[in-house]
Amino acid sequence: MLGKLMKYELKATARWFLPLYCGIIIFAVFSKISTTVINLEEIKHLSSDNLFIQMIVNTAMLVSAFLYAFIIITTIVMTFVIAIRRFYKNLLSDEGYLMFTLPVSSHKLLLSKFLTTMIWYVCSIVVIMISLFILFISKEFFGALLIFPEAISQLLDEFSKVPSLMIFSILTLIDTFISFPFLILMIYVSIAIGHTRHNHKVLYSFGTFLGLNIIISIISNIISFIFFLPYTNLFFSFSPVSDYTFDNTPINRVDNLAVIDATFNSLNSLLIFSLIFSVALSVAFYFVTNYILSKKLNLE
Amino acid sequence: MDNNVSSNLQTLLECKGITKKYGPFTALNFTNLKIAKGRIIGLLGPNGSGKTTLIKLITGLLTPNSGEIKINGLVVGTETKKMVSYLPERTYLNSWMKVCDIIDFFADFYSDFSKERAYSMLSKLNINPKDKLKTMSKGTKEKVQLILVMSRNADLYILDEPIAGVDPAARDYILKTIISNYSENATIIICTHLISDIEQILDDFIFIQNGSLVMASSVDEVREVQGKSVDALFREVFKC
Known part of the structure; x- marks a missing residue:
């Protein structure tokens, strides 16, 4: 039954996303072709003599860059808006x-x-990546691709000197990916709570969302503060400008890499904590939403 | 007191002391009610009497604060939703689908749905299955919804205001459709204000007011014993 529900959910949302994705790809291909044409030697030669043509070319480039940014932002916003709209409209x-x-x-x-929202989230990222790939495809780009494995191994080599930095990068990446589902579930629970009211449902949904945001940011700020308290000394010792702390005691400058490692180690523990916090909250949002939908449903 | 509609027949639906509150306001406070298989029942009462609340409890759209409702011996839940075919008073169809898409949707989720019956009713009412719902009038949408609901082989049909939005000629067709499209064992609960229009097809009726059961009886009994129509009785009982 979940499969059938998702089939219809994908059908209902595809009519928004597919045209958008087509638009992105067509735009990327179109920009790529036009920039290639502009960069052809003959055209370059032509435009370097003529200020007017140069101006037109530059304006066109600027406009298309803005358009591209606009399309990307639209895609991200659409992913949110459609998720909210479907939840609200189809269920409530x-x-x-x-x-x-x-x-x-x-x-x-x-x-x-x-x-379904997660599927579109991943698709949106993939489509944006493809469009970037199309935009930047060139001889130089393929050259860069060839040295890619080497670059990776070099990067890993660098990382191996500071293992905490690698873990930090991975954790940051996971954190970034998890923030979208977290936000979506937070929006779901806010709308669900808002809908238990008999009037001003939209207003209460907004209020709940803002309230949740404030509470969560206060809690996470307090936790970070408590967490960083023991490390304040470490950060001072990391200062590149002075060899002395506030009270003029000389800092024992140990090997710089070790200090970086220690710093990232502490940051990592905080990130892990924040990840667990986010996942736990997401699960809580999910179950509260489900409780409201199954027991406190309040359709008009 | 038990308010059993034709208690000598097999029970389909049973309500046991249910209450439903919206905040401090009690919308429904029901003593026991049993509804038998194979009956057409009018659920009647003035505005705000709790008819829709009772229907929402039976369909599982609301959860009672206390008491329980059983259909075929099962407490209302996913399993009972398979047995109940519900026509709400509002249009629940999304506007971007075509009629044939929605028929596929129903066939996908309800194993008792008959596509054949749906298409034959559509053609009788001159509705093109390829039409988008967006382009349809409110009355046509209501007809489509009724067709979807009556194309299932459910045990219990619940029709909330099935004829309010359509013209009198279509009303007759719809009532005919309702009677001709359900099996002997199925029960239909019809909730409406237009009592005189449906009285001819009713077996039993239930009067409710202020969330409480006022009267439950068979139509014949009222006619024979009291010599009145249900419509006249309604006007008498709920006199303002």
Whole structure:
């Protein structure tokens, strides 16, 4: 049943995403062709003599760069907007009368929405990457690709000197990827809580979202503060300008790499904590949303 | 007191002391009610009497604060949703789909759905399955919804205001459709204000007011014993 729900969810959302993705790719191909043409020797020669043509070319480049940025931002915003719209419209407005009388559990309804959003999230990233690839494809680019494995091994080599830095990079990457599902679940739970009210549902949803944001940022700030307290000395010792701390005691400058390693080690523990915090909260958001959908449903 | 509609028949639906509150307001406070298989029942009451709340509890859209509702011996949940075919008072169809897409949707989720029956009813009402719902009038959408609901072989059909939005000619067709499209063992609960329009097809009726059961009886009994129509009785009981 989850598969069937997702099939219809993908169908319902594809009519937004597929045209958008086509637009991105067509735009990337179009820009690539036009920049290639502009960079042809003959054209360059032509435009270098003529200020007017030069101006037009430059304006066109600028406009297309802006357009590209706009399309990318639209894609990211759309991924959010459609996730919110589908949750709200398909489950909590009139369409909810159909969805919640289907012989499926609220878990499956919620999961189908969430997983479909994640699929589009990954697709959006992939499509943006493909468009960047198209835009930057060139002889030099392929040359860079050839030395890519070597660069990677060099990077790993560097990382091996400061293992904590590598872990830090990986953790930061995971943190970045997890922030999207976290945010989506936070939006779901806010809308669900807002909908238990009898009036001003949208207002209460917004309020809940803001409230949750404030509470979470206060908690995480307090935790970071407590966490960093014992390390303050370490950061002072990391100062590149002075060899002395505030109270003029000379800093015992140990091997710089070791200091960096220690710093990132402490940052890593904080990141791990923040990851666990995010995952735990996401799970809590999911279950609260499901509880509301199954027990406190309040369709108009 | 047990308010059993035709208690000598097999029970399909059973409500046991259910209450439903919205905040401090009690929307429904129900004593026991049993509904038998194979009946057409009118659920009647003035505005805000709790009809829709009762229906939402039976369909699982709401959870009661206390008490329980059983359909075929099962507490309302995913399993009972397979047995209940529900027509809400509002249009729940999304506008971007075509009629045939929604038929596929229903066939996918309800194993008791008959595509054949749906298409034959569509053609009788001159509705093109390739039409998008966006382009349809409110009345046509309501007809499509009724077709979807009546194309299932459910044990219990719940129709909330099935005829309110359509013209009298279509009303007759819809009532005919309702009667001709359900099996002998199935029960239909119809909730409406237009009592005189549906009275001819009703077996039993339930009066509710302020979330409580006022009266539950068979139509014949009212006609024979009291010599009144349900419509007249309704006007008498709920006199303002």
